Amino acid sequence: MIADPRLLAACTEAARSAGEAILHLVERGFAVEAKADRSPVTECDRAAEAIILEALRTAAPGVPVIAEEEVAAGRIPAHGATFFLVDPLDGTKEFVRGGADYTVNIGLVVDGAPVLGVVHQPATATGWSGLVGHGAWRDDPAGRRAISVRPLGETRAAVASKSHFNQATADYLERAIGLCDHVAVGSSLKFCVVAEGAADIYPRLSPTSEWDTAAGHAVLLAAGGRCDGPDAAPLAYGKPAFLNRGFVATGGWPAPSVAPFLPDFTRG
Template sequence: MHYSSILPDVIKVADAASEKVLHIYESNFKVEYKEDQSPITAADIASHEVIVQGLRSISRDIPILSEEGKSIPWEERRHWHRFWLIDPIDGTKDFTQRTGEFTVNIALIENGEPVMGVVTAPALKEAYWGVVGEGAYKRDRTGKVHRVRVAEPKEAKRVVASKNHLNEETRQFIDTLGDHELVQAGSSLKFCRIAEGHADIYPRLGPTCEWDTAAAHAVLLAAGGRIETLEGEPLKYGKENVLNPFFVAAGSWYF
């Protein structure tokens, strides 16, 4: 498959979902809670529906796994060599707290690896995308598109962290890095900040699911970065258990 040939259409799908999300974000929306007590809003559902419809118009042969449609049995998923992996809204807490740092994420997975990803930040009016091996790009709030690349770190590492998930294990890991500066970011924007050279490393020693990381993982790979588990293994997708192991995202200098 020539990923670059379908990338513009995937960006259009993400933009359409972002418009729906932003309309609800700017309204007086209600917050409900799933069985695991994670928040969900009408924006999650609306984004899911727009993305699924849009991706099916691109290719009806590629199956779709979404956070809001995750009840597909393993016996079916285990045969997927290529599939779309989407998070209609990553950072729902950022959405409900109105920080603006939530994202819409679409990834294409092939043989367990992210090969293409699109990440939009509707409230910030930013978007990132990339095809692994072909480069990563950012569209800023003015609409200008430019290529992005991970930075070579200076002596003091810029460590990107989450205000909602900065636990003690993560703090201890950060302390091992020596001189550092904390860079706050929400949702999958943490990976994108590294991809565009505004941060150097993101340790995640807490729970995430495959759809939380896949799209931005592809962008980071396309920008020259990497993600590895604490055991030095690449982060894989399409597992029976959709939980990710703990990992570190950074430019290639770290690994």
């Protein structure tokens, strides 16, 4: 099987190298552009993506890579059941504002499920990695440690998006686990917070792209968690336009479906 510890190590190194390139450009200064969908993009996104694409060509030759900026440029490779999903700079809005909650994401999908993932946070030199069936880890300046989700107890906490928390999300959380504290975090870091046992649930009630979620989703699965789509089945990959309509990630316990709380335009 292609998903093995050697590939995980190669992806981890690729994400770190991409993060170093981002930090170098931050120090030098960079311009911000707008894509066709009006979302921001910078040369940092493109530089990081180029590094990752080259690394994956070497580490896993022949495996298609669906990468955010490549897709934005209209370059979508033909793919079957096995492919990478790459977001070279997740959380660009936070990044442009000077925040630290942005990540480099590399995920491998096999038969619709994420099986390997690397999430790297350049600003803090911290990374999370996971290989389903083998385990999940956190790497930071203090060293490496294995991580795992926590059981759902009486004291409960949620993690939610900095920019997408709304009344519908609050209503869903009250239904899912009762009144609880929540912490707002950007990018795919939300998956990692649940994966390392610092929160119980992460609901997303608005659309995201699959490259936003595959890496963090894999880390969460490897740590013992789960992530379900609006149909209450495991969130699958390779959907039309690589679009997630919504999902709920937990520390391994089944949460109520997010479907009744989604905006009308995402329910179809």
